[in-house]
Amino acid sequence: MCGIVGYTGMQQAAPILLEGLKRLEYRGYDSAGIAIMDDGSISVQKVSGRISKLCELTEDGKTCPGNVGIGHTRWATHGAPTDINAHPHMSNDGRFAVVHNGIIENYLALREELIGKGYHFESETDTEVVVNLLEMYYTGDLKNAVMRVSSRLQGSYALGVVCSDAPDEIVAIRESSPLIIGIGAGENYFASDIAALVPYTRNVVYMEDGEFAQITPDAIRIYDLFGNPVSKKVQKVNWDVQTAEKGGYEHFMLKEIIEQPRAVEATLRPRIRGSEIVLDAEGLDGEFLRKIRRIMITACGSAYYAGCAGRYAIEALCRIPVSTELASEFRYGDPMVDSETLVIVLSQSGETADTIAAVKESKAKGAPVLAMVNVVGSTVAKLADFTLYTWAGPEIAVATTKGYTTQLALLYLFALYAAKETGRVDDKRYRHLLRALRSLPKRIQEAVDLNPMLDRYAEDYRNTRSIFFIGRNSDYAMAMEGALKMKEISYIHAEAYAAGELKHGTIALIEEHQPVIALCCNTIVQEKTMNNIIEVKARGADVLALAEKNNSEIISVADRMMYLPEVEPVFAGVVEIVPLQLLAYYTAKCRKCDIDKPKNLAKSVTVE
């Protein structure tokens, strides 16, 4: 998500912080800022847009005296990417400044409480509650104030705090968001990401959840949330800057695949409160949903395939007819949408030209539009009547992975929410499905762990010209995304086919050693897909199947297996896609393709 850095030592802090922030640029951001402590007071410089603007404003930091400071690159989640919403944020009394990476889930309640006590807020961010809570709980001891504040926060956060009463000290705290302390000689650092530290030090301490550090130029003291000292090992980092940017992974795409449990957690967790689903889109409630007769999902590329997969879940749970339409086709078909049709638009970037056009066309026809978007403040997000952010964090690789899975996870959440609000699911099944949703991040991790052999399987596709992906029902939707991943990064022709359609034409192309990837995760159609595997095997195909790990029937007919953990069938897609992403990744790698920047593709397609 965002990036944070901090420095305390003998050198001027601002140039070091700006250099650290530049090292975090690769992650994507929309605003940046620094807070510097000097002579008992804190001054903040922050801008929306590029770090170069901040460098210009501060003459590369030279105009900001002071040896202690914190810095931030923001990727907007709560509130548009404006100067005011940029970090650092200051407390009302100007005594504290805070930078924050993550999401404070209970910020609305805390904000209300603080307003009731006379505090005022300048920004729309969740972070500003933290800095004012610090002011409220401070009684002369920063460490105690941080402990009290953290006991009030729900969500994920890595925070850096400075207080004008503690002139050479920074406090940094971690809960479900990365935080690393960098150790120098007579100077110390913190950052959310090793990339910001490697120009200065290779000696680091990795913080764990529920730990916080008091950092001064000469010492690092680490505590648990009850204030008990914790002893930590100093580790040596041997990464170069490029490796550090990718978190030690060879490519951003692999990093983003592995990040998916965390990304899906960020999408779902803040919206599941006890036994309730709380969607942060005013008016998207039972009264509105009961008036909806049809849903149309529209998007491009992978986002469209997420829609195809989500359709099955919405229809299964809500019993509302759902159709899917490519956004690039939408406006040319005189779409039949009206005020009783909810148009759901999916877009990672929120800037895809065809998707924007589909939103405008729907609105012109009087249809309400619900956007599911990753980039806050993007055009699609602004145009829609309701917007739910996926909160996947910046996606750097051109081929989407976590962008896609978080869209699908959000569609599942919406499906269950709408089913509950419209009375289409009984309490027992609702509770069961909610538990299943909550466990999806864990299931995704299991899908990674269950398939350590995919790099070897990929070797067999090194010289392959064409691969078929087959499946039925929701497995067919996953086959489409699996095939797209394979072709866009490995340049192998891959075709997704509804398994039952093979005998209506394509089976003629199945010959000796033709690779077929068979998806058998949907239990309702599994037996039927098994028959299709037998059909293609009879013609000499080489079948790699994906099924639940205990499925002995599929194992007995396929040549090789990829495994799925046990997962609730309605939500299986978001888990099922992960081995397919990894297989595409390793295939592209053994063919020496430029994985993060496949030829002729752009991350955001802003032309028709």
Ligand code: F6R
């Ligand atoms: C494929 C991919 C594209 C995008 C499509 C829509 O890996 O990334 O197919 O899914 O261009 O982009 P967004 O979601 O930004 O509208």
